[in-house]
Amino acid sequence: MGAGDTSNEVSGSAVQVVQAGSIGSVTFAAPQLPPDVVPFLAPAAPHPFVNRDGQVEDVDDLVPASADLGRPVVVVVRGMPGVGKSGLLTHVAARLQRKFEDGVLYAAFGPDGETPSGALERFLVALRVPEGQVPSSLAGRRDLYRSLTTRSRILVVLDDVTEAAQVEALLPNSAAAMVLVAGNTALEDLHADGAAQISLDPLAPDDALDLLRRLCSAQRVNAEPDAATELVRLCGRLPLAIRVIGARLGIRPSRTLATAVDELRDADPGNLLTRVAAVFDAVYSDLAEPVRQVYRALGVLVTRDFSVEVLAAALDAPVTRVRAHVDQLCAANLLEERFDGHYSMHRLVRRHALHRAAAETSRGDRVEMLRRAVRWWCLGAAAADIAATGRKRLRVADPGLYLGDHNPEMFASTALAWFDREHANIEAAMRAAAEHGWHDLVWQLFEFTFPYYEARKPLAAWIDAGRLAVESAALDEHIAAEARCRCLLAKGLQELGHYDDAGEHLAAARELADDDRLRASTYDFSGNLALRTGRYEAALDWFTEALRINQMLGLPRGTALQTLFVGRALTRLQRHDDAATALRTAMELAQIAGEPVVQAKALISVADLYTQTGDRAAAEVALTAAADLAAGIDNTAMLADVALLRARAAHACGDAAAATRYRDEAIAAFERMGSPLAACLLADEAINADTDGASSST
Known part of the structure; x- marks a missing residue:
């Protein structure tokens, strides 16, 4: 198979393997989580586990009985690296699982670990919050997490903690909850707030x-x-x-x-x-030399965890052979296999592997292994990007460099699940690529990963990656890539509320854009920012110009979307007749282009317009059509949006009975996506909100 050749190997409907001859293979598995599962995120406890009876009993004695609101019991286990802190925490978590019927959550920090915001995102998803409904800001995630954990009996395990703020952000809102913390330092701030301290010494x-x-x-x-x-x-x-x-x-x-x-x-x-x-x-x-070679490659990888496939790509070796060697490293207790099929290694083991690689592998070979690994993440991200958003979306990075003409046959949810597993590794790969001057790989990875950023909104990571990509595109002297990355970065800054900074990047992107389609995209993002900040005339101007270019280029999807955005801007300007004309046109164009999602969004915007003008009957007709389209494409989130708009309209008209009925429909839709409690909270918040609902198209 040649460098650009790709293929699929499908096993059932849940797994797909995308292969590229010069890079390796990437496996995509659909997320499979029963709707009523109680989360248990902690890794398996070490076996055998020997006498830490005194410390285990200390934790047992602190298990809370109260189910009141308030601060949970916090237990800090401290000790030197390798002394067994993680093992004690996972052993206790397994032992106490039945006492915490609402679940066990787990996060690991440290130099290469999670951020509090990223951990909160995972926790909320584990608690059945629909992934698209996770708040974008740390404060929003923390508030929803506290609401969901009110009076819950939940155990939170936080490993490799380096500062008290990491713990404070993840405290449940329940005196019936317990938080176990492992760190190499005393974390005095937690002690001042009443945390129990357990010192772990080497074994007797x-x-x-x-x-x-x-x-x-x-x-x-x-x-x-x-x-x-x-x-x-x-x-x-x-x-x-x-x-x-x-x-x-x-x-x-x-x-x-x-x-x-x-x-x-x-x-x-x-x-x-x-x-x-x-x-x-x-x-x-x-170890046999082939196994040593795998071990040395682990020192070269820049990530906290890894799959066998990326390791095989780094070594340019068959996955089956590398997997057998990884099994031997696990048997030697140098690696641990995680529940998600990835592997991890203790920080001391990683440091040793790096030393062995530096001593026994030439710098050129180490650099080449790392480059192959980064290209593996490019392959996976390109495939996930195409699966999530299709080939029609504007891209400066060429997926064909990795996929050829192949279109991965998987659901968008499967692609996003891969990003969920790999996004932290992708960010580490981007940093490593920048350090080695592989600037094209940096901005390509950022652009391919944009569907994840837009869907999950990990704002801190999004903005950090965006700034790195903008810098790399400039160093790569790729004008179009720099313009594109500035637009994608501006979108993240806009989500964070940093409107001035976003505006500066968009102004620079407009200056850089060197072809019509890219220029139209910069106008699209600029209009979106103007709409968000209440500058409706400016938004209309930007969207109108973007529409003109899409029409000139003969792009059906872009024309439909920009017409929709023009209609939204006109609605905000209270030019209701013009808005109605634009939105009807957007619906017709979307139907002709075969874009049911755009068509349904246009119908929802029509309903919003009629709601503002007091024509509740016409709004209901549009919402019924939108609901039919959403049901036809199995878009539960859009069905929830329809129900919420119906509830909001009834609420505005003082029809409490109808508002309650539609609120219950929205909750039912949210429940099909996740947590019942989250459904109630999100529905109430949305009914009382006044949002523009505009989003960038490209």
């Missing part, structure tokens, strides 16, 4: 020996008691190091413990981390 000598017995057999430990005692001492009695050395001995039954001791004795006796690295060195030396 007997407990360290017990863990070793369970890993490599009691018979061997009892046969060499002095060597066993010295071995766990050289491991610093740290569970991480003992697990790694124990796994090594477990798969080599003929090797004596004394031999293992001799291998570790050369390490600096005064530096515990050096002794731990010596443990990893010993295990590494036993």
Whole structure:
């Protein structure tokens, strides 16, 4: 298969594999989550788990009984890296699961981990908030999270915490809840607010020996008691190091413990981390060279977690072969497999892998591995972008560089689920690409990932990635890419309410745009910003000019959308007759273009117009047609919008009974997408809101 050749391998209806000969394969799996599932997001507890009975009992004693409003019980577990904080938290989470019937949530922070906003987004989705209804701002997410967790019995596990603010943002609004925190520092601010503190020290000598017995057999430990005692001492009695050395001995039954001791004795006796690295060195030396090569590649990857496919792409090796080597690294306790099929490694293990890569792999080979990995994310993002938004959307980046003429056959929800898994890795890949001067890959990744940013609205990540992409496009001297990235960045800034900054980027984009279609897109984004900020005459001017260009270029979808936006601007200007004409035209154009989503949006805008003019009967006719279209394309979110507009119209007319009936319809639609409680909150908020509903088309 050539560099541009792609293909599909479909297994059932839920999984698709997109392959590109020069890059590798990317698997897309549809999200499958039963509607009534109770979330349990914590990783599996380590096995075997040895005596931390005192600390476990301390946590048990703090489990709350109250179901009142108020601050949850917060328990902070602190200790040095590798001492077993994460293991204790996941063990306790599994042990206490039945006491917290509303679920167990989990987030990991640290240098390469999540942000509070990103964690809140995942928590809200786990609590059944429809993904499209997750608020875009940190404050909005926090407020909805607190509303959803009122008086709930929920356990929140926060690992690798570095500052108290990360915890404060994720506290449930319930005295019946509990928050377990692991960090390397004391987090004094939490202690001042009443958090319980548990210090975790290295295992006691007997407990360290017990863990070793369970890993490599009691018979061997009892046969060499002095060597066993010295071995766990050289491991610093740290569970991480003992697990790694124990796994090594477990798969080599003929090797004596004394031999293992001799291998570790050369390490600096005064530096515990050096002794731990010596443990990893010993295990590494036993690996076959192909497995060592995979381990070294893990040090090159810039991400917190990874799939086997991206690792195979980095190594330019078959996925099946790499998977077998990854299984061996898991057996050696150097890797952990996560519930979502990705793998992760402890920070100390990652540092060791990086050192081994630096010592044994040339810089050129390391750079090439990283570049292949970044191109793998480009392949996945391009495929997900096409699946989510089709090929008609304006793009400066060419998906054909990765996909050829192939159109991935998957639902948009499947594409977004892939972005959900990979977005943090994509951001890390963008940063690494920028550092290496691969500026074309940076702006391509940003543009391909835009459907995720627009759907999920992770604003901090969106804006950080956008600024990086704008800079890279400028350094790449790609004028069209810079203009496009400035528009996409401006959209994120607009969502955040940074209107002046957004306006500056759009002004620069208009100056840069060097072809008609791109110029029309900058006018579209400019009109959207003007509409959002109440400058309706300016919005009308921008949309009118964008419409003219789309008509000139003969673009049916763009013409329908811009006509719709013209109608929305005219509605806000209270030029109702002109607005009605524009919106009817938009509906006809959308029907001719075969764009039912645009047609339904136009109908909803018509209904909004009639609601403003007091013609409730005409509004109802338009909403009925919109509902029929939405049902035909199985668009539950649009059905919810129709019900909300009906409720808002009834509420404005003082018809309380009808407002309640339509509110209940909206709630039912939201419930089909997720949480019943979230449905009520979102419906009430939307009924009382006055929004323009405009969105960018390109």
